[in-house]
Amino acid sequence: MATSEEVGNPGGRDRNVPLGFPTSSDVANLSVLGYDLAACYPGRGPLEAAAQGIPLGEHDIAWRCNLVHAADGILHDYSAGHIANDAAAELMAALQAELGSAQASFHAGVSYRNLLILHSPEFCERVRFHKPDSSQGQRLDDLALAPADDSPEAAHTVAFLRDLEARAAAFLARQPRNAGAAAPANRIWPWSPGRQPRLQAFAEKYGRRGAVISAVDVIFGIARCAGMGVIKVPGATGFVDTNYEGKAAAAVRALADHDFVFLHVEAIDECGHMGDLPLKMQAIRDFDARIVGPVMQALDGQGCAFAVLPDHPVPVRLRKHTRTPVPVAICGPHIAPDPIRQYSETLAPGGALGHLRGDGVMRRLFAMDPPAQ
Numbered sequence: 001m002a003t004s005e006e007v008g009n010p011g012g013r014d015r016n017v018p019l020g021f022p023t024s025s026d027v028a029n030l031s032v033l034g035y036d037l038a039a040c041y042p043g044r045g046p047l048e049a050a051a052q053g054i055p056l057g058e059h060d061i062a063w064r065c066n067l068v069h070a071a072d073g074i075l076h077d078y079s080a081g082h083i084a085n086d087a088a089a090e091l092m093a094a095l096q097a098e099l100g101s102a103q104a105s106f107h108a109g110v111s112y113r114n115l116l117i118l119h120s121p122e123f124c125e126r127v128r129f130h131k132p133d134s135s136q137g138q139r140l141d142d143l144a145l146a147p148a149d150d151s152p153e154a155a156h157t158v159a160f161l162r163d164l165e166a167r168a169a170a171f172l173a174r175q176p177r178n179a180g181a182a183a184p185a186n187r188i189w190p191w192s193p194g195r196q197p198r199l200q201a202f203a204e205k206y207g208r209r210g211a212v213i214s215a216v217d218v219i220f221g222i223a224r225c226a227g228m229g230v231i232k233v234p235g236a237t238g239f240v241d242t243n244y245e246g247k248a249a250a251a252v253r254a255l256a257d258h259d260f261v262f263l264h265v266e267a268i269d270e271c272g273h274m275g276d277l278p279l280k281m282q283a284i285r286d287f288d289a290r291i292v293g294p295v296m297q298a299l300d301g302q303g304c305a306f307a308v309l310p311d312h313p314v315p316v317r318l319r320k321h322t323r324t325p326v327p328v329a330i331c332g333p334h335i336a337p338d339p340i341r342q343y344s345e346t347l348a349p350g351g352a353l354g355h356l357r358g359d360g361v362m363r364r365l366f367a368m369d370p371p372a373q
Contacts, residue, residue, distance in 0.1 A: 012353025034359025043194025305332025
């Protein structure tokens with residue numbers, strides 16, 4: 001994890017991916033923001049639809065729809081080689097022209113992160129799915145969608161989607177845009193479906209005006225559904241080439257008219273899924289030197305409180321999310337120091353913050369709880 005030269009910033013740990021929910025970024029970031037998942041978790045698809053301003057009608061079900069690369073019956077790459085935005089948009093437009101209908105529509109997002117929306121009451125969201133970034137190297141036959149109950153709607157939804165997947169694979173195999181690619185986008189991967197989200201407004205929940213800075217739709221979707229400001233930074237890519245400096249500067253500016261800024265960086269997560277340790281270490285160093293340091297220095301002496309934590313772990317060895325509690329550090333005028341002198345996975349859990357749960361990070365950050373004894 002990133003380190004800091006700040007002395008005495010209390011450390012702790014926070015579990016953001018509880019049992020009973022997918023080990024996905026929508027779950028983790030809703031948890032960081034203190035939302036009760038049992039009461040409000042909508043699925044990833046509808047959050048990303050909200051980010052794009054796509055209204056969901058009464059019978060609409062939004063699915064996250066990755067463009068992936070598979071070969072010889074194996075899922076090899078959940079991101080189709082981190083396909084470029086323009087290439088992904090072209091392929092999604094082609095899929096819509098070829099396979100879009102009154103029952104289903106395709107929508108481009110950011111890189112491999114796209115959407116499929118089903119539009120009829122004959123469908124339902126009660127379908128078992130596999131997260132593609134947790135399933136690399138596994139056989140496609142073992143990863144097939146399956147009904148989650150015995151209803152006719154669930155069976156019909158699975159049959160429809162399996163047929164759509166097969167037709168999309170045949171169509172993508174013929175696309176010139178895929179020619180010569182090391183990991184061509186030759187399949188679609190629908191997962192994490194849901195209907196129109198209903199989140200309590202952040203301002204109502206905490207009495208503070210919040211804003212979000214990110215590069216990916218799932219985070220922007222949470223922001224829109226929670227009534228938070230959405231700040232898009234030119235050059236923010238969701239990968240290691242993102243505009244770190246632009247994000248840091250935007251965060252500092254946003255605090256002029258917001259009480260809270262949620263600055264999300266995707267690059268470290270992506271490197272974990274790739275299994276690339278040197279690149280992940282570089283992404284951590286970049287986050288520390290180009291985000292954490294500049295933001296804290298720019299706001300020094302202004303009475304701000306800061307929290308640093310991952311939304312979830314992505315061990316390089318596993319290349320997928322886990323439910324392990326993450327290290328967290330919080331500092332501010334209302335936070336008493338403890339002996340922990342560096343932010344790390346080994347040291348932070350021994351800090352004075354202890355094991356935070358639910359909305360614990362937000363309550364400590366906003367001084368809503370008494371100090372730990």
